[in-house]
Amino acid sequence: MSAGEGGLDVPRAAGVELEGVTKSFGPNLALDGLSLDVPAGEFLVLLGPSGCGKTTVLRLVAGLEEPTRGVVRIGDQVMNGVDPKERDVAMVFQSYALYPHLSVRRNIEFPLRSRHVDARERMRLVAEVSSALQIGSLLDRKPAEISGGQRQRVALARAIVRRPRVFLMDEPLSNLDAQLRVEMRAELVELHQRLGSTILYVTHDQVEAMTMGDRIAIMNHGVLQQVDTPEKVHDRPANAFVAGFIGSPPMNILAGVVEPVTGDTAPARSPTPADRSVGGTDAGALVSVGMPGGSIPLGGPLAEAVLSRGLASVIVGVRPEHVSIDPAGSLAASVTLVESLGHERHVVCRLEAGQLVVARLAAREAVPRTGERVSLSFSAEHLQLFEPDTEARIDV
Amino acid sequence: MAAESHPGYGMRSHRSTLLRRLLRYVLLVATALVVAFPIYITVVNALLTPQQIAARPPTLFPLHPHWGAFASAFSTGHLGIFLRNSLIVTVTITLAELVTSALAGYAFAFVRFPFRRTVFFLCIATLMIPMEVTLVPNRETIVALGWFNSFPALIVPFLASGFGTFLFRQAFLGMPGDLRDAAALDGYGHWRFMTRVVLPMNRPVIGAFAVFAFLSAWNQYLWPLVVTETNGVRTVQIGLRQLQALSIDQTNIIFAGTVLAALPIFVILVVFQKQLVRGLTAGALKG
Amino acid sequence: MSDTRRRRRLGEAALGYVFVLPALAVFGVFVFYPLVKTFVLGFYRTPPFPNLPSHFVGLSQYGSVLTSPAFLDSLWRTVLFVLFTVPLGIALGVALALLAHQRLAGIRIFRTIFSSTVATSVAVASVIFYTLLNPEVGLLSYWLGGRGGAGILQSPTLALPAVSVVTIWQNLGFVFILMSAALQSIPDDLMDAARVDGSSMWYRFWHVTLPLLSPTVFFAVVVGTIGSFQAFGQIDLLTQGGPNNHTDVLIYSLYQQAFVFNNTGVAAVMSVLLFAILLLLTAVQFRFFERRVFYGR
Numbered sequence: 001m002s003a004g005e006g007g008l009d010v011p012r013a014a015g016v017e018l019e020g021v022t023k024s025f026g027p028n029l030a031l032d033g034l035s036l037d038v039p040a041g042e043f044l045v046l047l048g049p050s051g052c053g054k055t056t057v058l059r060l061v062a063g064l065e066e067p068t069r070g071v072v073r074i075g076d077q078v079m080n081g082v083d084p085k086e087r088d089v090a091m092v093f094q095s096y097a098l099y100p101h102l103s104v105r106r107n108i109e110f111p112l113r114s115r116h117v118d119a120r121e122r123m124r125l126v127a128e129v130s131s132a133l134q135i136g137s138l139l140d141r142k143p144a145e146i147s148g149g150q151r152q153r154v155a156l157a158r159a160i161v162r163r164p165r166v167f168l169m170d171e172p173l174s175n176l177d178a179q180l181r182v183e184m185r186a187e188l189v190e191l192h193q194r195l196g197s198t199i200l201y202v203t204h205d206q207v208e209a210m211t212m213g214d215r216i217a218i219m220n221h222g223v224l225q226q227v228d229t230p231e232k233v234h235d236r237p238a239n240a241f242v243a244g245f246i247g248s249p250p251m252n253i254l255a256g257v258v259e260p261v262t263g264d265t266a267p268a269r270s271p272t273p274a275d276r277s278v279g280g281t282d283a284g285a286l287v288s289v290g291m292p293g294g295s296i297p298l299g300g301p302l303a304e305a306v307l308s309r310g311l312a313s314v315i316v317g318v319r320p321e322h323v324s325i326d327p328a329g330s331l332a333a334s335v336t337l338v339e340s341l342g343h344e345r346h347v348v349c350r351l352e353a354g355q356l357v358v359a360r361l362a363a364r365e366a367v368p369r370t371g372e373r374v375s376l377s378f379s380a381e382h383l384q385l386f387e388p389d390t391e392a393r394i395d396v
Numbered sequence: 397m398a399a400e401s402h403p404g405y406g407m408r409s410h411r412s413t414l415l416r417r418l419l420r421y422v423l424l425v426a427t428a429l430v431v432a433f434p435i436y437i438t439v440v441n442a443l444l445t446p447q448q449i450a451a452r453p454p455t456l457f458p459l460h461p462h463w464g465a466f467a468s469a470f471s472t473g474h475l476g477i478f479l480r481n482s483l484i485v486t487v488t489i490t491l492a493e494l495v496t497s498a499l500a501g502y503a504f505a506f507v508r509f510p511f512r513r514t515v516f517f518l519c520i521a522t523l524m525i526p527m528e529v530t531l532v533p534n535r536e537t538i539v540a541l542g543w544f545n546s547f548p549a550l551i552v553p554f555l556a557s558g559f560g561t562f563l564f565r566q567a568f569l570g571m572p573g574d575l576r577d578a579a580a581l582d583g584y585g586h587w588r589f590m591t592r593v594v595l596p597m598n599r600p601v602i603g604a605f606a607v608f609a610f611l612s613a614w615n616q617y618l619w620p621l622v623v624t625e626t627n628g629v630r631t632v633q634i635g636l637r638q639l640q641a642l643s644i645d646q647t648n649i650i651f652a653g654t655v656l657a658a659l660p661i662f663v664i665l666v667v668f669q670k671q672l673v674r675g676l677t678a679g680a681l682k683g
Numbered sequence: 684m685s686d687t688r689r690r691r692r693l694g695e696a697a698l699g700y701v702f703v704l705p706a707l708a709v710f711g712v713f714v715f716y717p718l719v720k721t722f723v724l725g726f727y728r729t730p731p732f733p734n735l736p737s738h739f740v741g742l743s744q745y746g747s748v749l750t751s752p753a754f755l756d757s758l759w760r761t762v763l764f765v766l767f768t769v770p771l772g773i774a775l776g777v778a779l780a781l782l783a784h785q786r787l788a789g790i791r792i793f794r795t796i797f798s799s800t801v802a803t804s805v806a807v808a809s810v811i812f813y814t815l816l817n818p819e820v821g822l823l824s825y826w827l828g829g830r831g832g833a834g835i836l837q838s839p840t841l842a843l844p845a846v847s848v849v850t851i852w853q854n855l856g857f858v859f860i861l862m863s864a865a866l867q868s869i870p871d872d873l874m875d876a877a878r879v880d881g882s883s884m885w886y887r888f889w890h891v892t893l894p895l896l897s898p899t900v901f902f903a904v905v906v907g908t909i910g911s912f913q914a915f916g917q918i919d920l921l922t923q924g925g926p927n928n929h930t931d932v933l934i935y936s937l938y939q940q941a942f943v944f945n946n947t948g949v950a951a952v953m954s955v956l957l958f959a960i961l962l963l964l965t966a967v968q969f970r971f972f973e974r975r976v977f978y979g980r
Contacts, residue, residue: 062875
């Protein structure tokens with residue numbers, strides 16, 4: 001079989017494509033019309049809360065489940081109805097799924113023996129992969145006799161050893177302790193660069209997603225929300241869900257009422273002095289977005305977009321690093337909690353109606369005390385607006 | 397092009413999985429028929445007349461069931477007395493084994509006393525000495541005690557269980573160690589700790605063992621056979637032995653009696669399925 | 684100070700003995716005492732007529748019984764019976780468990796049916812088959828083509844296999860439940876991994892499923908063997924050891940020696956041998972448990 005061709009460093013990757021894939025388990029819809037195109041050699045991270053259907057995507061690509069509707073392709077071949085063993089993919093499970101009765105060597109050999117690779121070739125491949133992953137000294141042990149991190153490596157070795165066209169990884173690092181997880185993250189990225197293989201990687205950890213993925217596919221309730229590079233997903237989230245899911249602490253999401261600013265009429269509840277407020281000067285403001293505790297004047301293309309869509313309300317998103325505590329700010333709030341992380345501080349403020357807004361301040365900045373009344377201002381160019389009903393981003 | 401190739405592919409895989417699924421059902425149904433046939437035919441024959449049972453080709457569906465065989469099983473076969481005896485014996489044994497095993501299991505797990513390991517070893521050793529081995533002297537003991545052909549003969553030798561003691565001790569030891577300390581801080585003595593913490597927490601194991609003990613006691617055959625001689629104290633398993641000896645023109649009564657003898661256990665199987673499975677697998681899956 | 688502590692320790696010890704006393708009393712009277720007595724009884728030859736004193740013959744009775752052709756025949760038949768019932772019974776149980784271990788609608792009904800024979804006792808199963816195998820009215824003997832002729836249970840060659848079949852059927856529910864539970868304890872991930880790793884169904888069964896089932900299979904072999912050595916009810920109800928002693932297994936001949944021929948001495952010797960066999964098997968089982976407990980931690 002092809003398993004023996006070439007060494008570790010010969011790329012043989014294939015793209016993966018899902019087209020309108022729906023998967024239901026009885027009455028439960030796990031995936032709803034999902035389309036996703038993963039080019040050969042890409043490291044794509046599937047990110048989402050638990051139960052969002054990301055693991056189902058892996059199982060569909062692996063052939064462990066068949067789609068209810070839609071097509072799954074690997075390397076341009078339709079895979080529907082094709083047995084897992086014919087798909088030439090490898091999967092790394094969250095539980096590692098090592099065979100407890102077999103030695104590490106036999107575990108790694110398992111896919112080769114299943115495919116009747118001859119003994120000499122097996123020896124060579126196992127030696128190669130186990131030295132690459134530094135588990136050469138463990139080959140005669142049983143899975144129960146090695147540590148969690150070592151098991152993780154064995155699971156990886158078993159996937160790598162037969163050079164599959166696609167790697168599927170289901171939260172492979174989630175059972176490791178924090179320090180090991182950071183190490184393995186770097187190692188996996190390096191491995192990907194070396195192998196040049198296609199990797200579909202499922203996680204619910206956004207740090208893993210941001211640091212490892214070429215692109216991130218964010219899912220919620222079986223629906224794909226956005227597929228883009230880590231930067232784009234962070235800076236230009238496609239909708240309020242993505243905005244709220246990415247970033248730590250997450251983006252502040254607030255409901256706002258749109259009031260057009262006409263001529264010299266000042267916004268009804270605008271605090272003073274208004275001339276330094278967020279959306280530029282008051283003179284340039286086209287709309288004001290009212291929120292409990294005050295309102296933000298808004299000008300420029302973003303305001304025009306809101307006006308041209310005729311929206312009466314919007315969802316406002318602002319990242320904590322773009323919130324500042326500013327005596328000239330337009331929103332009144334009180335400080336409920338100050339968390340210090342050493343290099344930075346998170347100030348949790350409560351608006352009048354009770355919503356929480358988090359501001360992220362550098363450690364050197366002066367910080368208000370708990371209970372203190374403050375004014376907040378938002379950095380205008382980083383403000384994100386979303387449609388009130390679809391929650392989709394309002395683009396300019 | 398891809399879109400065109402898709403429906404055909406989908407259909408084919410759909411059809412093949414459907415066929416595979418159908419095949420599995422056929423296999424399942426065929427196997428189920430073979431496994432369940434003896435039980436099924438027993439129930440059917442209990443509802444037929446002896447002539448219908450003997451008739452060929454055989455009747456496999458009782459279109460006009462006759463219920464008389466059940467009444468005859470009670471009158472001719474004395475099933476009522478046998479069932480009553482079995483119930484008395486089995487319930488007493490089950491309750492007694494629960495109590496003695498829980499007490500001993502608790503002592504081995506939590507109470508410090510001299511020679512605890514030795515005594516525990518003796519309890520476990522009983523697992524290696526089944527009733528069949530000690531049949532002859534045990535019967536002499538029963539006769540010497542004047543218990544021959546009486547309920548104590550059927551009950552007293554089974555008032556304790558090595559298996560139950562072992563099972564409970566293991567389960568009790570498996571509880572978090574902090575519990576005993578927490579209870580001690582609350583001022584609980586052994587009795588209150590046992591009745592308010594240990595036993596309530598171990599209800600699953602206790603339930604599983606109860607079902608297991610009931611089943612074992614109900615199904616006993618050899619011992620009741622050698623220590624009883626009259627219907628007044630004989631259990632239903634021995635009752636079946638007498639029933640089997642009925643003549644060929646009373647086969648429907650034999651079948652009806654068999655149904656009645658198995659019925660209590662069937663009810664238990666249905667009602668306590670979870671406990672039964674746990675009880676039966678306790679030996680295999682518990683260390 | 685130390686006085687109260689000692690009193691408390693004494694109280695604790697007393698409580699411990701109170702708790703274990705009921706169990707110990709029962710075991711003492713009905714397990715340990717009769718076990719010793721069995722050995723002793725084997726030293727005495729039972730007189731040919733009741734009420735005569737039995738006399739001490741030492742080990743000679745052990746020797747004569749253990750070398751008598753009747754005893755050896757009976758032992759051999761018991762071994763045969765074990766060989767008929769245990770491997771086939773377990774293979775069928777595993778097969779049923781695999782068959783019922785699928786995600787299919789209505790699978791619970793099949794699971795219930797497959798475990799249903801747990802509800803039958805040895806006596807129930809035996810009476811059912813005895814009647815179904817009756818040469819004159821039995822449905823099974825009709826289907827097997829034996830109407831009016833010699834019945835299966837009356838055939839020297841077929842009687843033991845027939846008793847074995849009844850035993851296998853009666854135990855099938857238990858083995859099924861055991862194997863199903865073991866099968867369910869295998870993580871789904873393992874089977875999924877094996878599928879993605881490119882193995883066929885056959886390869887998966889031999890290299891993943893069966894090795895992981897093997898502790899349970901071993902347990903079933905030991906328990907089944909012990910059970911078959913103790914099998915009495917089915918012999919008593921189906922064949923009474925016949926025809927011509929062809930189903931006269933160890934425990935049945937023990938029963939006959941003790942309660943039909945009133946030959947207590949010979950029965951005691953047989954008991955001792957039965958004990959030795961069961962002890963060996965149970966010891967194997969215990970060793971295996973120790974290993975499993977160790978393995979699990």
